[in-house]
Amino acid sequence: MLLIHCPYCEEDRPEVEFVNGGQAHIARPADPSSESDADWEKYLYIRRNPRGRHHERWRHIHGCGRFFNAVRDTVSDRFETTYKAGEPAK
C-alpha cells in the first residue's frame, strides 16, 4: 500500500484514504463546440501512460476531500512530490 502525502493535511496517510484521479494537468477544452473529433479523442481517451515519471491526480476522499497532484515513478511507485491543485506541474 502506498503512503501518500496530502499537501492540504500535510500528513502521510495510507493509500486507502485516497482515490486516484488519473493523469494530471489535462486542460478542459475552452470552447467545446469548436473541438474536432480528434481533439475530443485526445482530451477524453489518449493518455501518456508513461513508464517512469508520471503526473497524476489524487483525492483525499476519506480525509480533507480535496484533489491534489503528485509526481510518482511508475516503475518504483515512489512519490517524488505532491502539490496543491492549481499549482503548475512540477
Place this chain on the structure above:
Amino acid sequence: MRFSGFNLFAQALQDHKGWPEQWPDKAPKAEYDAIIVGAGGHGLGAAYYLASKYGIRNVAVIEKGWLGGGNTGRNTTIIRSNYLYDESAHLYDHAVKLWDGLSQELNYNVMYSKRGVLMLAHNVHDVQSAKRHIHANRLNGVDNEWLSAEECQAYCPPLDISPTARHPVLGGALQRRGGTARHDSVAWGYARGAAALGVDIIQNCAVTGIRRGPDGAVQGVETERGFIASKKIGVSAAGSTSVVMQMAGLDFPLESYPLQALVSEPVKPIFPCVVMSNSVHAYISQSDKGELVIGAGTDQYVSYSQRGAFHIIEHTLAAICEIFPIFSRMRMLRTWGGIVDVTPDRSPILGKTPVPGLYVNCGWGTGGFKATPGAGDLLAHTIAHDAPHKINAPFNLDRFRTGRFIDEAAAAAVAH
C-alpha cells in the same frame, strides 16, 4: 520430434536424454518479412499462424525477457466467451473454437479443460444483467445458461448459498464450454510450433526503437542487439504497449495497471469448476496441481511495477472466504502481479495503426488469456493481408474518435 506414446516409451529407455530442444535460441538475422514484438501467447500465436496459415515464415518474435514471462505466465487462465455485444461474442468465441483442438494441432498439451465457468449473481441487478447476457449470447450461438442457487451449489459444492450469507447467491450464469488451460503450455506450444516452421524466437532482447522511413512507414526495430529490418511489425506487448507505440510516435488510449493473483497450498480435488463473482470481485478455480488459483482486482493507479498492493489481496480473500467458508483456513503460497493494458471501453484494439506497416494487438486488459489463439490468428491475418479480418475490424483504433465503442466495461463492470 513429435510427442507420442511411442516416443515417450523410446525416450524412457534412454533416461529421457534424447529429447531435442523445443525451440532454438536464435540470434537475430538482418531482415525479416515480419517482426512480432512480445513473446507472450498472443505474439507467439501470431507468429505460429503467420507461418502455418498465412504462408509468411521469415518471421522473428522479439522478447525483452523470457517467452511467456509477461501476463501469459501470470494469469488465472479463465476461458469463456459469454460477452454481451455481438462484436465481442464473435471475437471471443472465435478463440474458444480454436482452443478446441489446439493441443492436437500443436502436438502439445495445453490442458484446455471445459470445466465450466459459473458467474454468480448476488443481487437483483446481477440477476438482470446475467439474464440479459444469456439471451444475447444465445442469439449469437454462444452457450450460456441460468442456474438457480440450488443448481449452482450442485455444480459447485463448496459454495455457500444460505440466505444469511454475506453475499447471498441468487443464481448464476454458466458457460459449460468455459474453463481453464495451462498458461505456460500455451506459450511453449506456440513457440515450439512456430520454431518448427522456421520462426526465430529471440529472447532477452528488448525493442528500444521503431525506425520509420521518410514516407512514414516502418523500416524495422532498434533492439538491444542492434537494428533488425522489416516492413511489417506487429506489436503485442500487453502492459508495455504505450511505451512501444511511443517509439513510433503514437500516443494510445491505454493505461497500465497492476493486476494480482495468488495460489494456495495444493490440496486434493475439491473445486470442480471456475467461479467468478463480478460484484464482489473474486475469481477462483483449482489447478491440476491442486492449488486454488484466485484472481484479485487491479490497483487504482498506473504502474509498471509488476506487483500490487496487499489490501487488494485482502479484499479478494475476504470475499472468497465469505462465498466459500470451507476455505477460511486454507494457507496461501504465492502472490504476484502482472501489468494489464486497459482501454476506455475495456475491449481490445486489434488492427492497423496510422503508421504504415505497424500493426497492434493490445488492450486485452484483465481478460486476454482466453483470447490467445484467436488474437494470434487475427493479428497474423491482419499483418498478412494488411487489412483486418471481419471479426477484428470493429476493434480498431479509430473507435475512440468515431465513438463506435464496444462497451464491455459498461456491460460487465469487469472482464476476465
